[in-house]
Amino acid sequence: MNQIKTSAPVLSTRGLDKSFGSLVVAKDIEIELPQGVRYALIGPNGAGKTTLINLMTGMLRPDSGQILLGGEDITALDPEARVRRGLIRTFQINSLFPHLTPLEAVTLAVCEREGISRTWWKPVWTYHDALDEAYDILKSLMLAAVCHRQTRELAYGQQRLLEIALALATKPKVLLLDEPAAGVPREESAELFTAITSLSQDITVLFIEHDMNLVFRLASRIIVMVGGRILVEGTPAEISADPRVREVYLGGAAHV
Amino acid sequence: MTSTSAALAGPHEHLRAQDRWRAIEVVFWLATLLPFLVTPNYLSLASQVAITALFALSLDLILGYAGIVSLGHAAFFGFGAYAAGILSKHGWGEPLSGLLFAGIAAGLLGYLMSFIIARFRHLALIMITLGFGLLLLEAANSAGWLTGGADGLQGVRMWPLLGMFRFDLYGFTAYWYSLILLFLLFLVSRRLINSPFGLSLRGIRENSTRMRAIGAESRAHIRKIYTISAAMAGIAGGLLTQTTETVSLGVLDFQRSADILVILVLGGAGRLYGGLIGAIIFLVARDQFSGINPQYWYFPIGVLLVVVVLFLPGGILGGLAQITGSERFQRMVRPLMVWRGKSP
Numbered sequence: 001m002n003q004i005k006t007s008a009p010v011l012s013t014r015g016l017d018k019s020f021g022s023l024v025v026a027k028d029i030e031i032e033l034p035q036g037v038r039y040a041l042i043g044p045n046g047a048g049k050t051t052l053i054n055l056m057t058g059m060l061r062p063d064s065g066q067i068l069l070g071g072e073d074i075t076a077l078d079p080e081a082r083v084r085r086g087l088i089r090t091f092q093i094n095s096l097f098p099h100l101t102p103l104e105a106v107t108l109a110v111c112e113r114e115g116i117s118r119t120w121w122k123p124v125w126t127y128h129d130a131l132d133e134a135y136d137i138l139k140s141l142m143l144a145a146v147c148h149r150q151t152r153e154l155a156y157g158q159q160r161l162l163e164i165a166l167a168l169a170t171k172p173k174v175l176l177l178d179e180p181a182a183g184v185p186r187e188e189s190a191e192l193f194t195a196i197t198s199l200s201q202d203i204t205v206l207f208i209e210h211d212m213n214l215v216f217r218l219a220s221r222i223i224v225m226v227g228g229r230i231l232v233e234g235t236p237a238e239i240s241a242d243p244r245v246r247e248v249y250l251g252g253a254a255h256v
Numbered sequence: 257m258t259s260t261s262a263a264l265a266g267p268h269e270h271l272r273a274q275d276r277w278r279a280i281e282v283v284f285w286l287a288t289l290l291p292f293l294v295t296p297n298y299l300s301l302a303s304q305v306a307i308t309a310l311f312a313l314s315l316d317l318i319l320g321y322a323g324i325v326s327l328g329h330a331a332f333f334g335f336g337a338y339a340a341g342i343l344s345k346h347g348w349g350e351p352l353s354g355l356l357f358a359g360i361a362a363g364l365l366g367y368l369m370s371f372i373i374a375r376f377r378h379l380a381l382i383m384i385t386l387g388f389g390l391l392l393l394e395a396a397n398s399a400g401w402l403t404g405g406a407d408g409l410q411g412v413r414m415w416p417l418l419g420m421f422r423f424d425l426y427g428f429t430a431y432w433y434s435l436i437l438l439f440l441l442f443l444v445s446r447r448l449i450n451s452p453f454g455l456s457l458r459g460i461r462e463n464s465t466r467m468r469a470i471g472a473e474s475r476a477h478i479r480k481i482y483t484i485s486a487a488m489a490g491i492a493g494g495l496l497t498q499t500t501e502t503v504s505l506g507v508l509d510f511q512r513s514a515d516i517l518v519i520l521v522l523g524g525a526g527r528l529y530g531g532l533i534g535a536i537i538f539l540v541a542r543d544q545f546s547g548i549n550p551q552y553w554y555f556p557i558g559v560l561l562v563v564v565v566l567f568l569p570g571g572i573l574g575g576l577a578q579i580t581g582s583e584r585f586q587r588m589v590r591p592l593m594v595w596r597g598k599s600p
């Protein structure tokens with residue numbers, strides 16, 4: 001643990017603030033994600049978790065504060081530039097390519113990463129390496145059997161897996177997963193989380209998840225957010241023992 | 257059945273199979289030669305169809321594939337038409353280089369325009385392209401010294417094609433010239449949409465937010481396809497000038513932008529052949545109906561458009577694809593396939 005903590009953080013935020021009108025959705029957010037760590041971000045609905053991912057990936061601009069990736073200030077970069085530096089997200093609500101097949105979609109991501117997608121005079125199928133890579137990613141997420149179906153025809157759980165497949169195709173250094181199992185029945189979410197646990201240790205992962213069993217099983221550290229603020233950050237043991245967290249989750253108003 | 261065997265053969269085999277020429281495509285292109293034999297009196301109409309098909313194809317690349325709406329695509333068609341006409345009027349009547357000139361001129365205009373286009377979507381795009389089209393029409397109208405204004409551009413004289421083939425009154429040369437260009441640019445488009453670049457265009461159409469999240473260079477892609485599409489529309493316009501040896505303000509008219517959109521939607525956007533089929537139906541219908549009642553020929557087209565949009569959201573080609581892809585149709589044709597020894 002100490003070893004991990006002393007290594008320079010891959011992704012960090014400094015004093016991030018964001019409000020929508022009078023609604024404060026991020027207040028003085030300070031996060032440091034060390035290399036290879038598995039971080040869970042939890043908190044009641046509306047706490048600002050998705051907003052935080054939007055801020056980190058550049059889909060929203062912070063009112064103030066900084067975001068650093070590998071020591072570089074990326075606050076001013078647009079989302080595409082952040083992706084090219086290895087900061088990747090998935091979406092809480094499926095954001096896929098309905099009329100592309102999974103193979104096409106993942107190949108598209110690989111081609112964009114490799115700069116192949118500027119080529120317009122050679123057919124896609126001649127790029128065997130890109131296609132093989134895409135196929136392997138789909139296989140590792142148990143999507144090989146449906147890789148030629150249109151995405152909109154896939155089962156919901158498979159679409160959630162494709163969310164992750166698309167992210168992996170960009171070769172992330174830091175992967176931000178926004179409720180990867182949202183809407184997937186508990187019996188079926190096992191596949192998803194096996195996929196997440198078996199991700200390479202080179203990838204730093206921050207995931208939002210409501211199922212506490214999963215959070216405690218998968219995360220090495222946990223951040224608890226409430227009302228746009230970080231309430232507490234610590235190991236699963238520390239978090240489960242923290243009276244303030246118990247207050248939020250057992251206190252009544254908020255739902256898990 | 258096909259998907260499992262393709263999956264075994266490797267992921268690229270399946271995509272490769274989609275890229276192959278189908279029998280129906282070969283039949284289609286052979287059929288484009290029929291006017292020479294069957295309706296030699298209609299070769300002028302046939303070349304109008306080929307030119308309009310090329311124009312529709314250019315719109316399909318941006319609208320059908322990249323999802324970029326345009327209500328002002330006649331701007332590029334008209335720009336190419338005037339470029340070709342003005343070049344010829346000033347003494348250079350060689351058709352092929354004239355067409356190249358028209359394509360480059362329109363492509364350049366498209367390139368400049370693409371910087372604005374790449375920043376907008378949906379309604380804003382419709383308004384911008386519409387406004388741009390009107391602007392260009394007014395500019396051509398007032399620049400009478402260059403364009404001939406409302407009288408049209410006079411004095412366009414084309415030299416024989418390749419130094420040998422005169423543009424005859426029957427439209428014989430006009431049709432094969434237009435047809436060959438349509439075919440060549442169709443081949444280019446077919447290549448393009450099956451390429452990695454084409455895949456990215458479809459990604460932009462399907463979900464531009466996700467494209468950002470995978471780090472795609474969407475804006476660069478949009479600029480590129482818009483330039484290509486504009487150049488192609490310009491070549492279509494240039495063809496019209498060269499085959500009719502006149503240019504009127506009509507080439508820039510809003511009506512032309514609207515018609516080409518109707519043609520593409522009728523035929524089926526995002527299918528490459530949609531604009532071609534749409535152009536055939538639209539122009540043949542106009543030719544037939546306007547003979548009966550010149551004022552109201554839009555009536556049947558309007559009805560057809562409403563019916564297609566209501567019942568065949570993929571256009572006529574989309575509807576056909578649905579029928580031929582259905583279980584019932586497959587059951588019907590399977591015996592034929594067995595007979596030809598093509599079934600498992």
Ligand SMILES: Nc1ncnc2c1ncn2[C@@H]1O[C@H](COP(=O)(O)OP(=O)(O)O)[C@@H](O)[C@H]1O
Pocket residue numbers: 020023025043044045046047048049050051052
């Ligand atoms: N674009 C937006 N405009 C205004 N309010 C927003 C916007 N996005 C999110 N919100 C609000 O910000 C709060 C935090 O939302 P969100 O980050 O999605 O929460 P979480 O992901 O933790 O459930 C919610 O109250 C939500 O309604």
Ligand SMILES: [Mg+2]
Pocket residue numbers: 049050051092
């Ligand atoms: Mg959320």
